[in-house]
Amino acid sequence: MENISDENTLVPKYLQQHDIGEECKELLATLPVEKGWISSHLHQYQGFWFSPKRLQGVLSCQKHFQAFDTDILLITCPKSGTTWLKALTFALINRNKYPNTHSNHPLLTTNPHDLIPYCDKDLILDLQTISPPRLFSTHLSYESLPNSAKDSTCKIIYLSRDPKDNFVSFWHFSNKIRAISSGTLPLEDAFESFCRGVSPMGPFWEHVIGYWKKSLESSEKVMFLTYEEMKMKPDFYLKEIAKFLECPFSKEEEAKGVVEDILYLCSFEKLSNLEVNKIGKTTSNEIETKAFFRLGQVGDWENILTTEMIEQINTITEKKFAKHGLNF
8 A cells, every 4th residue: 555655646647557457467468568758668559559557548448438420539649739639629519519719618727638538548437428429539549449439430530740740749748747757758769769660659650551541441430630731721621620520610600700719719829828728737647738738830840850860750751651642
């Protein structure tokens, strides 16, 4: 009991491992292992890398999560615009319930990650009490989704990002939430492992390809977006998301400026300056909300990566993506 108490006191909730079940522990002992970015170790399961605590959630999700045909899954590699996508989709789906984006809107007082639960982390919730359409988020690869999500007609929105910006953002984020005792994760070490495909929920490229291929096979089920395109034409893509989710904006709504109101409410400038996103913590895993907001820009990799790093990651991306007709 003393060990658990000490762990609860000294280790952030998202890194604690005392609640991992025997089935997961037995599986962990059989899996390839590498040094972690945030947790001490990553384990490879179904081709992708998970912290022990996250793997526990994955196994629970695969065994127990039952997708409804009306469900909406928001899926990303970590640090590909997850917070923005959650905010946009929540505001979009609930625009009739919360028409006033300037006051009394949940996004003004609650972090987006607390409004849309992770289906592979937050199964302690009573999911049956959530009114449809139920919104969920996950970083799972397509291969690791529960069968019910694959077999149902639930909608999947996948947001990807230039791997150079994804890496830089993930590296910064990892250093914000690592245990103090772990020290800083060196850029060079993180880059080397990222390029080998060893990053939380990675490999990045295979993660993206899985959803890209499914979007080509089943465009009515999987919508594939890129962060760069959304930043360039946010109004166009918000309308496209609304069409995909079968709740398009009416001409009256567009004339009233509903699209612009949602985009402003969910903008980096607005969300990052809200009190809840400057001093609060997420309720599900107690990560400081400010950790989810850094720059929200395209091309910050130019300020961080060396010429050699840029060439290396571009070469990998071309090799992995070109044969699938995908490019950034």
